[in-house]
Amino acid sequence: MGLLISSFVILVAVAASNIIAKYIPGISRTYINLAVGVLVGLMPMTNHLVLGFNDNVFMILILAPLLFFEGQTTPLLTVRKKVKSIVGTAVILAVLSAVLVAIVIHKTFNLIIPVALIIVAISTPTDATAFDSVVEGRKISQPLKNNLKMESLFNDATGIILLQAATLWLSTGHLSLWGNVTAFLVSAIGGIVVGSILAFAFMAFRQYFVRSTNNVISSQTLIYILTPFCIYFLAEKLGVSGIIAVVSAGLVHNSEANRSRFSSPRQMHLGLQMINFANEVLNSFVFVVLGISLERIFFSRYNIMISSLKWLAVGIVVYVLLLGCRYVYARFFIGDKRRLTASLFALGGVHGTVTLAMTFSIGGDIARSTFHFIIIVETVVIILSMLVPTIVFKFVLPIDADEQNRADQLQRLRHEMVIVGINQVKSMTLTAEVSASVIYDLRDQTQKNTLKSFYRQWRAVTSNKAMLTGLQSVEERRALMHAFDAERQYLYTLAKRHMVSSDYVYEIYSEILLSESLVLDPKNQMI
Known part of the structure; x- marks a missing residue:
């Protein structure tokens, strides 16, 4: 003891x-x-x-x-x-x-x-x-x-x-x-x-x-x-x-x-x-x-x-x-x-x-x-x-200047990547509820959602006000897949043109893949 x-x-x-x-x-x-x-x-x-x-x-x-x-x-x-x-x-x-x-x-x-x-x-x-x-x-x-x-x-x-x-x-x-x-x-x-x-x-x-x-x-x-x-x-x-x-x-x-x-x-x-x-x-x-x-x-x-x-x-x-x-x-x-x-x-x-x-x-x-x-x-x-x-x-x-600047560089890349993903979502024909939910999730990749907005989302889900229908859930999943695909393509382009360090690209790219697994893999889903 x-x-x-x-x-x-x-x-x-x-x-x-x-x-x-x-x-x-x-x-x-x-x-x-x-x-x-x-x-x-x-x-x-x-x-x-x-x-x-x-x-x-x-x-x-x-x-x-x-x-x-x-x-x-x-x-x-x-x-x-x-x-x-x-x-x-x-x-x-x-x-x-x-x-x-x-x-x-x-x-x-x-x-x-x-x-x-x-x-x-x-x-x-x-x-x-x-x-x-x-x-x-x-x-x-x-x-x-x-x-x-x-x-x-x-x-x-x-x-x-x-x-x-x-x-x-x-x-x-x-x-x-x-x-x-x-x-x-x-x-x-x-x-x-x-x-x-x-x-x-x-x-x-x-x-x-x-x-x-x-x-x-x-x-x-x-x-x-x-x-x-x-x-x-x-x-x-x-x-x-x-x-x-x-x-x-x-x-x-x-x-x-x-x-x-x-x-x-x-x-x-x-x-x-x-x-x-x-x-x-x-x-x-x-x-x-x-x-x-x-x-x-x-x-x-x-x-x-x-x-x-x-x-x-x-x-x-x-x-x-x-x-x-x-x-x-x-x-x-x-x-x-x-x-x-x-x-x-x-x-x-x-x-x-x-x-x-x-x-x-x-x-x-x-x-x-x-x-x-x-x-x-x-x-x-x-x-x-x-x-x-x-x-x-x-x-x-x-x-080690690279190590000191690493956090800032990664945050900048995430911010630019999420903008690409959000623009991809906005170009799609989605219901307002699905679009808002997907954009909220994408913004979470840069921790830009405030604590107040999180509590608002949590309260809505808990009270069943923000729960999507079966068709809307499928629509949300597909929208996230398109957004993640756009983000990965953006990072790939940066790496191909040698505009940023490959290490930075690989780190963020792997985060996108993990996020996508939470959406697609039944064993990784909470609901």
């Missing part, structure tokens, strides 16, 4: 913060999510309703589906082409920088080497979602963005293995290098194998029913939703990386979607909408949770923090050294070896809730005072990794 209430409060915070973000276009939505999370933590009324951070629950219920959906949006062919780059950034860079930085902070701050390695291992995983938030509204090269995304998808496993090795070293007093290397290979390769096999089994099962007369979309959708949870759970039970398993499963499902999208269009459309919805909600959920957690960490450990600033110095040094390692690696091993590209790659190593989840996962394995110290250090690393690139990118990256 506590988990249900806690999730409800966080989801309300997600909905509220995403709405607030629309009114503050100059600030990334991620920071609004963080701020609302902090506010939820500060308010006693809501704070006591949200349970304490549980790394297992977070990994299974939030991170597993999020990584599965992110993997599904990545073509498997892209991963195959970038295997060398992925191994370089997610394994070699992660391990070498962890060892180097651990030794430096061990020497500098007189921390025992296992604790130093724990701190750096937790700081290893990067977060593609957090990176997107700090680069929002700025232009950055797609190859670099792809490198950072591939790194973040696969370096979680490296960080977890390093953390397990360091924790074991701290508790036993010795480090088994060969054993840890073996464990890493088993975990990573096993995760890929288990994830791929299970994903293929789920895919074959669903595809069998998709291509038969016994297909049930509701059952298929449930199986699809449960897939990442099942794969993560089974992979962890088998002793391999659940994170790598769900990412691999997502990659397999990407290829499935490309070659089966027309076998059951309703099911495919529902699946795509679910992916988009889940990605948006889960990403916001992650940062609201991060905001709540950071607020609790700060206030619960306030006395420790003000008694000594060693935690701050360690956090800053860890972040700066990791930044330096990433910069050096990029200068020598990434295709584009320019200083700017290397700097962007270094700053692109943003940390988020995976780092927080790994921090809380060691709470029962080490001394409480050490655990508190590590939590505060990792908080500094997370905040710096988000704050520094946000500031620097505003000076070194150009504004």
